Amino acid sequence: MFDRIQAPIPLMLSGAVASLILVAFATYIACQTPWLGLDLSYDESQQLPQIEVVHSPASNLHLQVGDHLTSMSVENSTDAVSLKGFRLHVEPPSHANYAEHNALLKREEEVASLLKHEKVWVTTEAGNTTELTVLPERPIATLGYEFWLFNLFGLIAWNVSLAVWAIRPRETAARLLCASGAGFFFATLFNSIYLSREIALAQDLFLVFTRANHLGLAIMLFSLLALMAYYPRRISRPSPAIYLIPLFIFYQANETFQWIEWPLHTYYLPVLLLYLAGIVVAVYQWRMSAEVPLDRAALKWMLVSIFIIMGLGLAIYFLPLVLFGEAAFPQWAMVGTASLLYIGFAFGIVRYRLFDVDRWWLAIWAWFLAGLAIVVVDFALISIINIHPSAALAIAVIAVGWIYFPLRQIAWEKLHPDAPDPDDLLTSQVERIVQAMPPQRTDHSWMRLLIDAYKPANTNISSQKTESVSLHDNGAVMVVPLLLTVGAVHLTLPNHGRRLFSLKDRKHTEGLLVIAKRILAAHEGERIAVQQERERIVRDLHDNVGGHLLTLLRRAPSKEFEQPAHKALKALRESMRILDGNPLQDLTVCLQDMKAEVEEKLIDTNIALSWRQSLNDDSLEITMRQAININHILSEAVNNAVEHADSNHIQIRFEIDDKGLALTIVNDGATRINPETKLMRGRGLNNMSVRTTELGGHFEFSIENGFATMLSAVPLNSR
CATH class of the missing domain: 2.30.42 (Pdz3 Domain)
Structure with missing residues (x-):
């Protein structure tokens, strides 16, 4: 890391010194012009x-x-x-x-x-x-403020673009950006000289400066057009340089030798045409990046930087000149607006690693500017205030430490306002992991936690088997393993697509993954201990209580004693099945058993039974808890019809819909109970309502015209 940061520093420093020497030379030339x-x-x-x-x-x-x-x-x-x-x-x-x-x-x-x-x-x-x-x-x-503004804007463009090339010297996009920054710098350098003239310059000298200015402008514009043609993907199999270089040569030769005079404005109409050509290239790039999230994100930022800023420059300077013969704003305002293009690229590097420049690009600038600030302050103290060199160096170091570093920290925080702070989020995230441990919602809650923490632009799940958190596409995608199932969550571009995942994000997520797996292991150990205790209880119930009930059932002297023992044994077996792990039951088989019990209850009565079930699917399953509760609700409803009504007919319907299973029981003869009294809300109805609620459903009961209607609707996915 240290070597990577140090390597571009000499090149950046050399470029900065060279540009300052050129500005000093331009200042000297501007001061050598005649003056009144x-x-x-x-x-x-x-x-x-x-x-x-x-x-x-x-x-x-x-x-x-x-x-x-x-x-x-x-x-x-x-x-x-x-x-x-x-x-x-x-x-x-x-x-x-x-x-x-x-x-x-x-x-x-x-x-x-x-x-x-x-x-x-x-x-x-x-x-x-x-x-x-x-x-x-x-x-x-x-010389005036315009002279210094022009050179300041040029220095910004040059040093930002040079820094990108210093870090990625072999990247075509970085080279083109550096070329555009160099063109911008030379354009502003020569423009500042002749724009600051007091009255007039000699024709030959004036022509040299204006030609140099327009050469720099052409290098900037053609380099930006080439940059869009090469980045993030090359738009054509033949190199775009084959078309752009001859066009550039003709553009410059035509201005020099004045061959063709274009309509509207012979000098600035080509600038507008280059802008339109850039739009065409941008459309190509947009179509090519449709399936590549990182390219699309980088392209969005680059196009916003180029087209909005260059479009603003066209609107305030070039277009008014072409259409009306006068600019709407002074030239320095247009140049200052254009320099924002390179500041936009700097922000894009921080957010999206434009041109494959890593996030430590900011660290390089921090080192570079800190050293440059000390040199500048030291030089100013020695040359202007005449302080002794040793004292000047000490004052410079102190001044930079008190001013530069706090400002750098503020700038860093402004550049990363949306990055999550792992320390602030850790407590709440661990709490959410603990709450998400029931197996049926563990992975869903895990994915929800990651989405809330990073707010990705896109999320999807794959069957990819992975054991650790990883970053892909230069941080555009972070892949996180699921906790219980084989697969991974793919998070794309955090903070709604406004930045990339960093190494800090990956380390934080790895920490959460370790915590989640340890909590899962603890819950699994707890589950095994509970299951073992259940199995012990089931064995004890089977060997002790079950054995005694079987003995009592075999020795029952009559049916009057045999029936309660039989019911007790059945209830015991149901409880043992629940304790044994809550296995799933075939719904069709359960309904057949329930129908047989109802028919047995009605044998000694004169009540007719109408049984109807519309399942639409013979493979449906319910849990043992659901089967027991539904059976008790059905049994209680039939008992009420037999004991508390003069019923001649009972209708029982089981229906399946999108919401779950609906049990409807209707019996006639409900004339003994006044619907307005509270007697109808006895223990039996209350038990049926409680059992329905326990299954996550809703319960209804009504009496109208002598017919009692009971509805119990429960969702089948309830556990």
């Missing part, structure tokens, strides 16, 4: 440059903030250069066609040629002419 000591803006209403700030040179004291400059000239010149309509800080490619583009460069050259002299004369709208000294270089403090 003015900060100017363009007044749209007057169509003239307007003074915003007058700096310290004495020759500028005749100019005031708010003055409009109408022309500029040099000594011994017969013609002054008009500044009417001379827009400041405009980049040539923002013009819609080559003619306007070239005209801007030509006019910039006219003004820039004046700045090659030591003195120039500027005329204000009031008619005042002032002599200005042309300084060969400008102070760094006058």
